[in-house]
Amino acid sequence: MRNICLILIVGLSSMVCAKDSYSVNELVSMVIKNHPNIKMQTHMIRGADAQIESAKWNYFPTLSFSANQGVNQNKAWDGTAVVSQPLWTGGKLDATYDMAVANRYNSESGLGESGYMLVDVLLNALKSYLKSQGDLEALSEGQKQLNILKDMLARRIEAGVSSRSDMELLRARLYQMQTDINYAKASMQASLSQIELLTNHNFKGKLEVKGRTSFDFASLDNMIKAMIKTHPTLKKYDALIDYAEAEKSQAEAVFMPNVSLKVQRGAGSNDYYYNDSTRETRVYVAVDASFGAGLSAVSGIEQAEAKIMQLRQEKLSTQQDLINKIMFAYNDYISSSSRVNSQSGSISSSQKVFESYTRLFLAGKRQWLDLVNTSRELTQNQMAFAETKSTLLVSTYQLLLLSGKSDMMKMLPETGTKEPIRTASSEDADKVFIPSMNILPAKGHQKTKEDKGTAGPSDTVANNVKGTARTADYQMLKAAIRSEAKEEEARIAKAKAEAMKRRKAEEARIAKAEAEKQRKAEEARIAKAKAEAMQRRKAEEARIAKAEAEKQRKAEEARIAKAEAEKRRKAEEARIAKAEAEKQRKAEEARIAKAEAEAMQRRKAEEARIAKAEAEKQRKAEEARIAKAKAEAMQRRKAEEARIAKAEAEAMQRRKAEEARIAKAEAEKQRKAEEARIAKAEAEKRRKAEQGRMAKTEQKNAGSTPAHPKYYVQFDLQLDETMKKKFEKQNLKISTTEDGQQFVGSYERAAEALAAARKIRNIIYDEAYIVRK
Numbered sequence: 001m002r003n004i005c006l007i008l009i010v011g012l013s014s015m016v017c018a019k020d021s022y023s024v025n026e027l028v029s030m031v032i033k034n035h036p037n038i039k040m041q042t043h044m045i046r047g048a049d050a051q052i053e054s055a056k057w058n059y060f061p062t063l064s065f066s067a068n069q070g071v072n073q074n075k076a077w078d079g080t081a082v083v084s085q086p087l088w089t090g091g092k093l094d095a096t097y098d099m100a101v102a103n104r105y106n107s108e109s110g111l112g113e114s115g116y117m118l119v120d121v122l123l124n125a126l127k128s129y130l131k132s133q134g135d136l137e138a139l140s141e142g143q144k145q146l147n148i149l150k151d152m153l154a155r156r157i158e159a160g161v162s163s164r165s166d167m168e169l170l171r172a173r174l175y176q177m178q179t180d181i182n183y184a185k186a187s188m189q190a191s192l193s194q195i196e197l198l199t200n201h202n203f204k205g206k207l208e209v210k211g212r213t214s215f216d217f218a219s220l221d222n223m224i225k226a227m228i229k230t231h232p233t234l235k236k237y238d239a240l241i242d243y244a245e246a247e248k249s250q251a252e253a254v255f256m257p258n259v260s261l262k263v264q265r266g267a268g269s270n271d272y273y274y275n276d277s278t279r280e281t282r283v284y285v286a287v288d289a290s291f292g293a294g295l296s297a298v299s300g301i302e303q304a305e306a307k308i309m310q311l312r313q314e315k316l317s318t319q320q321d322l323i324n325k326i327m328f329a330y331n332d333y334i335s336s337s338s339r340v341n342s343q344s345g346s347i348s349s350s351q352k353v354f355e356s357y358t359r360l361f362l363a364g365k366r367q368w369l370d371l372v373n374t375s376r377e378l379t380q381n382q383m384a385f386a387e388t389k390s391t392l393l394v395s396t397y398q399l400l401l402l403s404g405k406s407d408m409m410k411m412l413p414e415t416g417t418k419e420p421i422r423t424a425s426s427e428d429a430d431k432v433f434i435p436s437m438n439i440l441p442a443k444g445h446q447k448t449k450e451d452k453g454t455a456g457p458s459d460t461v462a463n464n465v466k467g468t469a470r471t472a473d474y475q476m477l478k479a480a481i482r483s484e485a486k487e488e489e490a491r492i493a494k495a496k497a498e499a500m501k502r503r504k505a506e507e508a509r510i511a512k513a514e515a516e517k518q519r520k521a522e523e524a525r526i527a528k529a530k531a532e533a534m535q536r537r538k539a540e541e542a543r544i545a546k547a548e549a550e551k552q553r554k555a556e557e558a559r560i561a562k563a564e565a566e567k568r569r570k571a572e573e574a575r576i577a578k579a580e581a582e583k584q585r586k587a588e589e590a591r592i593a594k595a596e597a598e599a600m601q602r603r604k605a606e607e608a609r610i611a612k613a614e615a616e617k618q619r620k621a622e623e624a625r626i627a628k629a630k631a632e633a634m635q636r637r638k639a640e641e642a643r644i645a646k647a648e649a650e651a652m653q654r655r656k657a658e659e660a661r662i663a664k665a666e667a668e669k670q671r672k673a674e675e676a677r678i679a680k681a682e683a684e685k686r687r688k689a690e691q692g693r694m695a696k697t698e699q700k701n702a703g704s705t706p707a708h709p710k711y712y713v714q715f716d717l718q719l720d721e722t723m724k725k726k727f728e729k730q731n732l733k734i735s736t737t738e739d740g741q742q743f744v745g746s747y748e749r750a751a752e753a754l755a756a757a758r759k760i761r762n763i764i765y766d767e768a769y770i771v772r773k
Contacts, residue, residue, distance in 0.1 A: 021208035024126070024397060027199060031118050034200035038118070041111035048104035055100040058093050061085040079267040087285070090256020091249055098246035106239035112232025118198065119401055125194040127394040129207065132188035134386020139181045142379035145354075146174050149371070166368040173372055177379075209393075220330050223403040224323055230404030231322060237315035244311055248304035254297040257289035326402045328555055332395035335548060336388045343385045346541070350378040365527075597720060604765040711753035712745030713760055715768040726763045732756065743771075 032038055067079040086093065150170055156162040192207055228234060264282045291297055354374045360366035648655045719727070719734070719742070727734055732744050744760065747753040753770045760768040 021210040023210055024123075024393075027122060027126070027195070028119055030199035030201055031122055032115055035118055035198065037114045038111065041107065041114050044107040045104065045111060048100070048107040051100040052097070052104055055093075055097040058096060059086070081265045081267075083263045084286070085261045086258065087261055088259040089253065090258070091253040092256075092258070095246045095250035095253055098249065099243055102239050102243035102246055106236055106243065109232045109236035109239055113236055116232060116401060120398070122195065122198050123394045123397050123401075125191050125198065126209070127390045129188055129191035129195060130209065130390035130393065131387045132184050132191060134389065135383045136181060136184040136188060138379050138382035138386060139177055139184060141382070142375060143174065143177050143181065145375050145378075146170060146177065146372075149375070150174070153368070162368065169369065170372060173376065220327070223330070223399065224326060226403045226405075227322060227326055228319060231402070233318055233322070234315060237311060237318065241308060241311045241315070244304060244308045248301060248308065251297065251300040251304050254290075254292060254300070257287050260286050262286050322402065326399065328559065329395045329398040329402065331555065332391055332552075333399060335552070336392035336395060339388050339548075340385075340392065343381065343388055347378070347381045347385055350374065350381050354378050597722065600720070601722075608765045710746040710748070710772070711750055712743045712747070712771050713753055713757045713768055714741060714743040714771055715760060715764060715766060716742075717764045717766040719764070723763055727760075730759050730763070732759065 062084045064082045064084070065079070066082075067077060069077045150167070153162055153167055153170060157164060157167060189205075192203060192205070195207065196203060262284055264284075266280055266282075292300075354371075357366050357371045357374045361368065361371045644655070644658070647658075724734070727744075734742060734744060736742055744756055745753065747756065750770070750772075757768045757770055
């Protein structure tokens with residue numbers, strides 16, 4: 001009943017998967033139809049067609065108009081209409097047309113090149129997906145086999161036949177296999193995501209590749225010749241060379257004059273200053289020539305010739321790379337097609353060895369480690385077979401693509417070519433085949449007549465793998481029954497032998513022991529011979545596989561090294577360009593910052609100079625005013641002394657009275673000075689009393705009794721790096737409040753805060769004020 005359910009589940013799964021199966025050609029068609037790079041190239045072709053039409057119109061007449069207004073009293077105007085038809089340009093128009101045609105051919109070849117690149121990326125992603133899918137199937141089947149062995153080993157451990165260390169070994173293998181399964185799932189999902197991105201289609205987590213057919217490739221030389229004639233990258237270089245040759249023709253045509261037929265019609269006045277109205281139609285042939293500045297035309301020809309040689313060498317280099325690529329694909333195809341049958345046979349042999357080792361382990365003639373190793377060997381062979389099939393598929397389509405036998409070019413959008421375009425000669429392509437994973441090998445690798453009627457290797461592997469679990473379970477049960485029957489027969493024989501006479505029993509025992517000894521010796525010899533043969537076969541297979549892997553590894557290393565070198569070169573160029581741009585940007589920023597800082601310093605220095613000059617001017621004016629006042633006082637004093645001297649002579653009494661008056665005034669002055677001193681002392685006393693009162697109030701509010709109030713110096717100007725360094729040299733520590741206010745402090749005495757404020761003003765050339773807190 002269990003087997004019937006499994007068969008139904010497998011059948012239903014096959015029916016569901018059949019809805020998600022696609023051929024490689026269908027996937028390629030989806031990429032060509034949906035990828036934006038193809039649409040971009042299509043629009044480029046449309047632009048090239050428009051360029052060709054524009055180049056054609058250069059052969060037609062050109063119509064131009066001009067109008068002018070005079071400066072006379074009547075504001076007379078003058079107009080001219082000219083029709084110009086080029087007769088001979090020395091090849092300039094032809095070169096322009098050839099450049100447009102070559103550009104159109106280049107765009108068309110770019111469309112084919114984009115298709116080739118997208119299909120190549122699709123094939124690589126499909127190879128990775130199919131390999132991961134095959135690995136996942138093989139690992140899942142191997143995990144089922146190990147789980148069956150785990151159940152069998154658990155029963156043997158309960159019966160005391162096997163040790164628990166065997167179970168630990170099996171669990172380690174199961175953990176390792178689960179890790180490989182997770183890696184295969186992640187790799188398959190990544191490859192499927194890449195395929196979905198290329199095709200712009202959601203495969204809902206499952207993709208099956210369908211199709212099975214046979215094919216036969218031509219020789220490698222013929223494929224290389226076909227690739228050289230059909231590959232769009234080489235055609236693109238041909239178009240670029242044609243474009244460069246047209247540029248050379250255009251550069252050579254500079255030395256030739258332009259001859260054109262012109263028809264000119266005037267209207268209004270032909271003079272800006274007189275009203276002499278004339279209307280006439282003139283027909284004439286115009287010849288004009290312009291050879292450029294100096295010998296620039298000769299340099300242009302040399303540049304065009306160098307560009308042609310450069311493109312030809314680039315084409316040869318690209319051609320060698322493509323030949324190398326098709327040789328690698330051909331080697332992969334030959335190698336994988338030759339390994340398909342051998343690996344299929346290896347899977348069948350590994351399956352039989354696993355079944356045999358299962359029976360021998362139950363009979364006690366094989367170790368548990370040998371049985372687990374055979375299961376792992378079977379899984380590894382199935383994984384290698386899946387990788388070979390994916391490599392065969394991808395290499396087949398790569399050869400079809402590179403040799404020009406693919407349907408990809410037919411899937412590209414119609415370009416609507418209107419002009420004859422130079423193309424490389426090509427042979428008639430054979431009928432396009434649609435290869436799949438089940439592919440017949442090329443000539444020299446065909447199946448024999450005896451194999452034609454049998455099932456393919458993939459069918460044999462599928463049947464063997466699906467029947468592994470059922471066969472192993474059935475064989476174990478059969479071996480257990482056979483073992484129990486043998487034990488029962490031995491017990492009955494032993495009971496009958498004991499009933500016989502001692503002599504016959506002893507002779508029978510001796511004869512049986514001798515026969516058993518000879519049998520065991522013969523079995524050991526046969527087993528040793530089989531093991532040696534197996535070791536020799538494995539060693540030979542390992543040597544062949546190692547040589548093949550070494551060959552592939554070297555080829556892959558060469559390809560990877562070349563790609564890595566190209567990648568490093570491009571990365572280095574990008575890094576250098578980025579570093580240069582970053583360096584220039586930083587230098588420009590530093591220059592701007594330095595210029596702004598210098599401008600700021602100059603502005604502040606100018607402001608300080610103006611302020612200093614203004615202060616100096618005010619100081620000098622004040623000194624002049626004081627000096628003038630002193631001189632005037634001196635003059636008044638001298639005049640007064642002369643007047644007093646004269647008055648003394650005339651009136652002695654009056655002098656004495658004056659002296660008395662002066663003494664009285666002096667006393668009054670002293671009295672007033674004493675009163676001012678007393679008032680100042682009283683004010684100072686009141687100020688100190690007020691400060692004491694405020695200090696007590698602050699102590700009361702703060703809950704503490706500080707010895708002195710703190711003084712801080714605040715300023716509003718934002719500091720730059722130069723100012724901050726000056727603050728550090730003056731031992732001024734900058735702090736910032738929560739609202740962003742900058743200050744320096746604290747100081748116990750106001751004199752210290754005042755000195756700090758002077759230092760700060762000398763540094764920032766701005767206002768700094770003292771606050772008490």
